[in-house]
Amino acid sequence: MRDIQTREDISFLMEAFYSKMLKDEEIGYIFTEVAKLDLEEHLPSLTNFWENMLLQPNGYKKNVMDIHLQLNAKEKLQPQHFERWLFLLTETVQENFQGKKAETMLSRANSIAAVMQIKINS
Numbered sequence: 001m002r003d004i005q006t007r008e009d010i011s012f013l014m015e016a017f018y019s020k021m022l023k024d025e026e027i028g029y030i031f032t033e034v035a036k037l038d039l040e041e042h043l044p045s046l047t048n049f050w051e052n053m054l055l056q057p058n059g060y061k062k063n064v065m066d067i068h069l070q071l072n073a074k075e076k077l078q079p080q081h082f083e084r085w086l087f088l089l090t091e092t093v094q095e096n097f098q099g100k101k102a103e104t105m106l107s108r109a110n111s112i113a114a115v116m117q118i119k120i121n122s
C-alpha cells in the first residue's frame with residue numbers, strides 16, 4: 001500500500017469517508033438532516049483543507065473551529081459523535097493508504113477533534 005501523495009488521493013479518501021459517514025446510524029443524520037450538506041461543494045472544501053495541511057499550502061483559511069461551534073449550536077456534538085467520526089476516518093485511511101502522510105492525517109484529526117471538544121464544552 002502506498003502513502004497519500006496527491007490531491008486526487010485526498011479527494012478519493014474524502015468520498016470514501018463520506019460514503020461511510022452519510023449512511024452511519026450514529027452520525028449520518030448530522031450531515032443529512034442537521035447540516036443538509038451540498039456534497040458537491042463540501043467534498044472539494046474538505047479536500048482543500050487536507051491538501052493545505054498535508055501536501056502544499058493552497059490558501060485554505062476557513063475557521064474550522066467556528067464552523068463546528070455553529071454546528072454544535074444547532075445540534076449538540078457528543079463525545080460518541082467524535083469517536084465515531086475518528087473511527088470512520090481511521091478505517092477509511094487504513095483501508096487505502098499507509099505511510100507518513102497517512103499517519104499525519106490521523107494524528108492531526110485526533111488533535112483537532114480534542115481541541116474541538118474542549119472548545120464546544122467551554
Ligand code: HEM
Pocket residue numbers: 027030031035037042045046049062064067068071077078081082085108109112113116
Ligand atoms: C463529531 C464530529 C464531527 C462532525 C459531526 C462534523 C460535521 C461537519 C459538518 C456537518 C460540516 C459542514 C458544516 C457546514 O458547512 O455548515 C463540517 C465541516 C468541516 N469539518 Fe467537520 N465534523 C466533525 C469533526 C471534524 C473534525 C475532528 C475535523 C478535523 C479535521 C473536521 C473537519 C472539517 C472541516 C475542515 C470542515 C470545513 C470544510 C469547509 O467548508 O471548508 N470535522 N463538519
